Amino acid sequence: MPEPGPRMNGFSLGELCWLFCCPPCPSRIAAKLAFLPPxxxxxxxxxxxxxxxxxxxxxxxxxxxxxxxxxxxxxxxxxxxxxxxxxxxxxxxxxxxxxxxxxxxxxxxxxxxxxxxxxxxxxxxxxxxxxxxxxxxxxxxxxxxxxxxxxxxxxxxxxxxxxxxxxxxxxxxxxxxxxxxxxxxxxx
Incomplete structure (x- = not known):
C-alpha cells in the first residue's frame, strides 16, 4: 500500500493510483474493494x-x-x-x-x-x-x-x-x- 499523502474525499492520490492502476484490471479492482475475508x-x-x-x-x-x-x-x-x-x-x-x-x-x-x-x-x-x-x-x-x-x-x-x-x-x-x-x- 502506498504512503499516505494529502487526502481527497478520504483517499490519498497514492491510494487512488494503487486501487485503480495497480494493475488496471476491472476484476482486480473489484477484488480489492469487494473481498474482505476475516x-x-x-x-x-x-x-x-x-x-x-x-x-x-x-x-x-x-x-x-x-x-x-x-x-x-x-x-x-x-x-x-x-x-x-x-x-x-x-x-x-x-x-x-x-x-x-x-x-x-x-x-x-x-x-x-x-x-x-x-x-x-x-x-x-x-x-x-x-x-x-x-x-x-x-x-x-x-x-x-x-x-x-x-x-x-x-x-x-x-x-x-x-x-x-x-x-x-x-x-x-x-x-x-x-x-x-x-x-x-x-x-x-
Missing amino acids: EPTYTVLAPEQRAPAPAATPAPAPAAQPAPAEEGAGPGACSLHLSERADWQYSQRELDAVEVFFSRTARDNRLGCMFVRCAPSSRYTLLFSHGNAVDLGQMCSFYIGLGSRINCNIFSYDYSGYGVSSGKPSEKNLYADIDAAWQALRTR
Whole structure:
C-alpha cells in the first residue's frame, strides 16, 4: 500500500493510483474493494483428529492441520470446531446437527461447506451465500436460528480464501464457488 499523502474525499492520490492502476484490471479492482475475508473462526477436523472438547474451544491454526477428507467421505466424517470469535449461542446438541465437509470447485479450490439440519421433516433446503466479511463459523448460529424459524434446512459454503476454503477471493472464483456449492447440495 502506498504512503499516505494529502487526502481527497478520504483517499490519498497514492491510494487512488494503487486501487485503480495497480494493475488496471476491472476484476482486480473489484477484488480489492469487494473481498474482505476475516481471520478463520473455525476449523474442520477429520475423524482421526477429533478430540472431546467443548463447543467453543480456540481453534488451532489451520496450517498445522492435515486436510480433512473431501465430499465423498460421507455424513459426519468431519467435525466443526469453533473459536471464541464464532460467537456460538446454542448447545452441543445443535452443533452436532451441523455437518461440515469439503467440495472441489472447477478452478480446483477446496470449498468448505456446511449443511445445517434444522428441521428433519423439512422438504426444503435454503442455499445461503453469506455476506462479505464473515465466514461459516460466524454464521453458524444464525443458520440454526433462521432454519428453525422458517422450518427448513440451510446449506452454506465459504468463498475461496474465506474460512477453511483454499484459493484467493476473486470474481471468477466466486462463480466457481457457487456452482460447486449448488452441485454439492444437489447430491445431498
